[in-house]
Amino acid sequence: MRLTSADLEDQLRKVRDLEGRLTFQLAVLSRALDHQGADLLRDQPINLTAYRILNIVDTWGTISISELSRTCGIDRGQISRTADALAGQGLVRFQDDSDNRRKKLVALTDAGLAKLDEVRPRFLSRNRHLEEALGPEALDGLRLGLKRLSEVLED
Known part of the structure; x- marks a missing residue:
């Protein structure tokens, strides 16, 4: 035709x-x-989901799998599998929650913190590059717009 x-x-x-x-x-x-x-992360033994988990655990100190899933916006099963893999690599450890025996909490190990310290500068550099490309006014507008979209999606 x-x-x-x-x-x-x-x-x-x-x-x-x-x-x-x-x-x-x-x-x-x-x-x-x-x-x-x-x-x-191509040269690293972790993937992007694992990197995100390490960052969030570093931020909160200890966090449950469910809270990680909500924070990342990633399926609980994928978070659990990735956290298990990170534990297998010695980058995180699991702790019992004293308030809820069924809940397991994720915490960074020293090796996990070291891995995060190794790769985080790459992401911070990318973030700076993107912010500089936008400039202050456009960045403020983007942040405001993203905040508004988040509010609309929560309704």
Whole structure:
């Protein structure tokens, strides 16, 4: 079947419409950031989910698998499997929760903190680069917009 100029024009309009949708743009950007983050860890024995877990555990000190899942926005099963792998590498340890025997808490080990200290500068550098690319005004606007979108999605 041969495409006419009208067909091509219609296809181009559809592509522009798709690429102009905010949700599409955010999804593409999120995937690009994930791919870049994975590249930053290419030489490491941890993946991006593991890096995120190490960061969150470092922030909270100890945290449950459920809380990690909510904080990361990642399925509880994937968080649990990744935390188990991190424990197998000696980067985190599990502790019992004195208030709830069924809940297991995740805490960093010294090796986990050392691994985080090794790789975190890469991500901080990327963050600085992105912030500098936006500049202060656009960065403030982006943060405000993201906050508003989060509020709308919580409703």
